[in-house]
Amino acid sequence: MRYVLQKLGFYVAALWAALTLNFLIPRWMPGDPVDIMISKLATRGPVTPSTRHAIELLLGTDSQQPLWQQYIAYLGQIFSGNLGTSVVYFPTPVAKVISQTLPWTIGLIGIATIISFLVGIGLGTLAGWKRGSWLDNVIPVTTMLQSVPYFWLALILLFAFGSVWQVFPLNGGYDVYTTSIGLSWPFISSVLYYGTLPALTIVISSIGGWMLGMRNMMVSTLSEDYILTAEAKGLKPGRIMRTYAARNAVLPSIAGFAISLGFVVAGSIVTEAVFSYPGIGSALLQAVNSNDYALMQGIFLVITLSVLGANLLVDLLYTIIDPRTRARA
Amino acid sequence: MLLFTRRPGRRLAWTAAAVASVAALSLSACSGSDTAGANGASGSAITVFNGATGTITENFNPFSPTALQPTLGVIFESLYWYNLASESEPTPMLATGHEWNEDGTELTITTREGVKWNDGEPFSAADVAFTFNLVNETPELNTTGLAATAEATDENTVVLSFTEQSFMQEPEILGNRGIVPEHIWKDVADPVTEVNSNPVGTGAFKVKSFSAQSYALEKNADYWEEGKPAIDEVRYISLETADAASAALTAGQVDWMSAFLPGLEQLLKDQEDLAYVNTPALTTSIYTCSNAELGCEGPQTDVAVRQAIYHAIDRTQLNKLAGGGFAGEGSPTLLLPERDAKWIVDPEHKVAPQTADTATANKILDDAGWTLGADGIRVKDGQKLALTIQTVTGWSDYISLNDAMRQQLKEVGIDLTPTQLSWNEWNANQTGGTFQLSLDSIGLYASPNPYYPYNQRYHSDNTTPVGESAISGNFARYSNPVVDAAVRAAGSTNDEAEQLAQYAIVQEQIVNDLPYIPIYINSTLTEFNTSRAEGWPTNDDKYAFAASWKAWDNGIILKTITPVTQ
Numbered sequence: 001m002r003y004v005l006q007k008l009g010f011y012v013a014a015l016w017a018a019l020t021l022n023f024l025i026p027r028w029m030p031g032d033p034v035d036i037m038i039s040k041l042a043t044r045g046p047v048t049p050s051t052r053h054a055i056e057l058l059l060g061t062d063s064q065q066p067l068w069q070q071y072i073a074y075l076g077q078i079f080s081g082n083l084g085t086s087v088v089y090f091p092t093p094v095a096k097v098i099s100q101t102l103p104w105t106i107g108l109i110g111i112a113t114i115i116s117f118l119v120g121i122g123l124g125t126l127a128g129w130k131r132g133s134w135l136d137n138v139i140p141v142t143t144m145l146q147s148v149p150y151f152w153l154a155l156i157l158l159f160a161f162g163s164v165w166q167v168f169p170l171n172g173g174y175d176v177y178t179t180s181i182g183l184s185w186p187f188i189s190s191v192l193y194y195g196t197l198p199a200l201t202i203v204i205s206s207i208g209g210w211m212l213g214m215r216n217m218m219v220s221t222l223s224e225d226y227i228l229t230a231e232a233k234g235l236k237p238g239r240i241m242r243t244y245a246a247r248n249a250v251l252p253s254i255a256g257f258a259i260s261l262g263f264v265v266a267g268s269i270v271t272e273a274v275f276s277y278p279g280i281g282s283a284l285l286q287a288v289n290s291n292d293y294a295l296m297q298g299i300f301l302v303i304t305l306s307v308l309g310a311n312l313l314v315d316l317l318y319t320i321i322d323p324r325t326r327a328r329a
Numbered sequence: 330m331l332l333f334t335r336r337p338g339r340r341l342a343w344t345a346a347a348v349a350s351v352a353a354l355s356l357s358a359c360s361g362s363d364t365a366g367a368n369g370a371s372g373s374a375i376t377v378f379n380g381a382t383g384t385i386t387e388n389f390n391p392f393s394p395t396a397l398q399p400t401l402g403v404i405f406e407s408l409y410w411y412n413l414a415s416e417s418e419p420t421p422m423l424a425t426g427h428e429w430n431e432d433g434t435e436l437t438i439t440t441r442e443g444v445k446w447n448d449g450e451p452f453s454a455a456d457v458a459f460t461f462n463l464v465n466e467t468p469e470l471n472t473t474g475l476a477a478t479a480e481a482t483d484e485n486t487v488v489l490s491f492t493e494q495s496f497m498q499e500p501e502i503l504g505n506r507g508i509v510p511e512h513i514w515k516d517v518a519d520p521v522t523e524v525n526s527n528p529v530g531t532g533a534f535k536v537k538s539f540s541a542q543s544y545a546l547e548k549n550a551d552y553w554e555e556g557k558p559a560i561d562e563v564r565y566i567s568l569e570t571a572d573a574a575s576a577a578l579t580a581g582q583v584d585w586m587s588a589f590l591p592g593l594e595q596l597l598k599d600q601e602d603l604a605y606v607n608t609p610a611l612t613t614s615i616y617t618c619s620n621a622e623l624g625c626e627g628p629q630t631d632v633a634v635r636q637a638i639y640h641a642i643d644r645t646q647l648n649k650l651a652g653g654g655f656a657g658e659g660s661p662t663l664l665l666p667e668r669d670a671k672w673i674v675d676p677e678h679k680v681a682p683q684t685a686d687t688a689t690a691n692k693i694l695d696d697a698g699w700t701l702g703a704d705g706i707r708v709k710d711g712q713k714l715a716l717t718i719q720t721v722t723g724w725s726d727y728i729s730l731n732d733a734m735r736q737q738l739k740e741v742g743i744d745l746t747p748t749q750l751s752w753n754e755w756n757a758n759q760t761g762g763t764f765q766l767s768l769d770s771i772g773l774y775a776s777p778n779p780y781y782p783y784n785q786r787y788h789s790d791n792t793t794p795v796g797e798s799a800i801s802g803n804f805a806r807y808s809n810p811v812v813d814a815a816v817r818a819a820g821s822t823n824d825e826a827e828q829l830a831q832y833a834i835v836q837e838q839i840v841n842d843l844p845y846i847p848i849y850i851n852s853t854l855t856e857f858n859t860s861r862a863e864g865w866p867t868n869d870d871k872y873a874f875a876a877s878w879k880a881w882d883n884g885i886i887l888k889t890i891t892p893v894t895q
Contacts, residue, residue, distance in 0.1 A: 035798060
């Protein structure tokens with residue numbers, strides 16, 4: 001119990017530090033959101049000298065308030081769930097922008113990461129168990145695919161499967177012409193269809209790491225005494241591979257998996273850019289480009305919370321998975 | 330955690346899950362066929378990409394600066410429409426006539442009869458009066474500095490009363506303000522943050538459906554122009570990059586989009602369904618921080634240097650290298666030589682020299698005291714003729730321009746160093762004046778009248794010393810009392826001949842001082858798919874400014890095109 005409380009206390013401190021940085025960093029960036037909005041408007045049509053005053057009033061940019069006052073107000077707003085109003089998508093509240101984009105990102109990148117982890121671990125287990133087999137040759141291929149720049153791989157696959165062979169769609173999250181958002185089979189099947197190619201690129205480019213790590217851990221686990229005991233006892237090879245060897249070998253990978261889950265939200269910008277997927281990455285990019293403090297802070301907050309949450313979850317899960325850590329608790 | 334523990338039926342469960350997911354994927358692959366933009370069972374539909382990237386948030390409020398693009402022009406209309414693509418009189422839309430009084434303090438507008446809002450209510454002059462009064466009373470919405478009250482004197486007449494002479498407000502009032510219905514907007518609690526989800530407008534289309542990824546407009550059956558629009562549905566989508574846009578275009582998924590695709594002619598060579606139009610409207614220019622008195626530093630504050638740059642660059646080569654061959658010839662008067670021919674007074678100043686005139690450039694620099702140094706770069710009073718020019722990372726054509734100009738200017742002894750910055754930083758430098766040279770473009774005002782660019786870019790009221798934000802537009806920190814007086818005089822009259830006389834004075838000054846050095850007229854390329862709809866603007870018939878992102882013109886084009894009959 002004390003262990004859990006200690007952990008929670010540490011994470012609360014980490015959260016406070018993250019929130020403070022989240023507040024300060026956007027304000028150190030050059031440029032003023034009002035000027036930026038006006039310059040952007042000026043590229044599309046006429047902008048008159050009085051536009052600046054109007055937009056200043058519109059956005060209510062009280063940048064005249066001293067910094068610490070803004071900070072206190074910011075903390076208060078966070079804990080009451082009010083993330084502010086976006087500048088880029090004025091007058092939509094930040095919470096709404098996040099709620100309409102976050103599910104897509106978590107859905108696509110989250111599921112792709114989980115699939116990549118499971119397949120990578122599975123193949124790594126087999127490669128470690130059957131050392132010297134053809135599976136060992138798969139590893140250099142997957143690690144090479146991982147080291148290829150992700151956007152290049154995504155573009156090539158999109159061109160091949162979207163333009164040349166026309167197996168998968170070129171862009172979008174679902175078929176906007178025939179379905180609309182809702183819990184209906186046409187919508188769900190459309191989402192699966194449109195998400196297959198982006199998920200495939202993510203899986204292909206990240207599977208190498210899991211496979212390599214798992215195989216190496218398997219190889220070192222297989223030299224342990226208890227594996228020899230299990231073999232001597234006459235247990236089936238398959239059972240030894242899964243219940244004895246893999247179960248111990250997967251522990252370091254689980255920590256890595258938790259970290260990568262935490263970064264699901266942040267790591268989607270390139271995927272969304274290539275596939276025009278309606279996720280949160282492009283909202284973040286627009287927010288950064290327009291000095292939209294509120295939206296930037298809202299998204300950074302989501303990223304921070306998900307990273308901290310995933311880490312906390314795995315920390316606690318570890319005590320359950322590995323009985324050896326429980327002994328000291 | 331009981332990982333990999335063998336339990337009866339577990340293997341079966343995994344297998345079943347695998348089979349189910351494969352089945353789901355294969356089924357969805359069959360049913361989710363990409364019939365983008367195909368004719369629905371009920372009528373003709375087209376797809377437009379207007380530059381929207383990322384998620385779409387609902388905002389059909391015509392007063393809001395972040396309103397969705399079709400709000401202005403397709404759903405709501407203005408009183409007149411100004412064609413910026415070619416020289417023409419303003420087209421009456423919701424108004425059929427207008428007249429100023431002698432002093433320029435009263436504008437009487439006659440509104441069109443027989444117009445209905447798309448909820449069935451009749452349109453009248455009271456709606457126009459309400460719109461302008463709302464703008465006047467709400468400072469957050471008053472982006473044009475309107476200082477007028479409006480009154481509907483009868484069913485079809487509105488009188489706007491200004492506090493001072495306001496001839497130059499005309500295009501903003503008549504051409505850049507969407508009219509809203511009084512019967513809806515008088516009950517709106519906060520017109521500033523109103524999202525206006527089911528917009529009631531007079532335009533040719535109304536909103537059919539909306540989602541964060543795409544929205545669709547459908548035909549307004551009560552539209553005031555008989556027989557229009559001919560298209561039943563218009564769908565807007567969001568794409569992230571120009572690559573995605575060109576892939577969608579060649580796959581036949583998009584009917585109308587505007588993107589600069591450098592190999593456009595090559596791309597369209599084998600595609601019979603695709604066409605394009607080029608409506609050049611923005612003059613790509615080198616902005617210089619030109620006024621040493623307001624704090625500018627560097628050799629570009631010397632007018633001889635600016636003139637030398639003007640003569641030394643080879644515009645034909647720049648067009649080939651950076652403009653893709655699509656750019657038009659620029660003018661030192663910062664106007665468009667074809668569309669604005671009547672406003673360019675001296676025919677010598679109509680078009681900038683298209684080839685490099687190094688002899689003139691060298692002579693100008695020699696006469697000003699810049700002597701050629703041993704390394705080929707000129708020096709004067711110990712100061713080298715070295716300049717930095719800034720542009721935005723990712724603007725590949727401008728980056729090519731900078732690189733090409735670097736070599737061209739080396740011939741006359743000018744050392745040009747291009748830098749690439751993020752948009753925020755680049756913009757902050759321009760507005761703050763902390764730059765020497767910057768590559769940007771000028772153009773696209775409410776009407777082709779030169780008052781607007783001259784006022785915004787050259788009048789000293791619109792500038793500030795270096796270090797303060799000159800967001801009003803005179804980034805070059807140009808301050809010339811002769812120009813100031815002439816611009817003011819031009820703005821205080823409605824008589825075109827008198828304005829022309831004042832512009833002659835302005836042009837004489839700016840052609841000499843060159844605080845903005847024009848390069849060429851940047852192309853605005855718009856691509857069309859002609860297999861589902863026809864009647865798009867063509868290079869021979871530019872009946873509107875065709876860019877898919879242009880407000881007001883988008884409405885004109887959407888109601889002009891007709892479906893292709895199979």
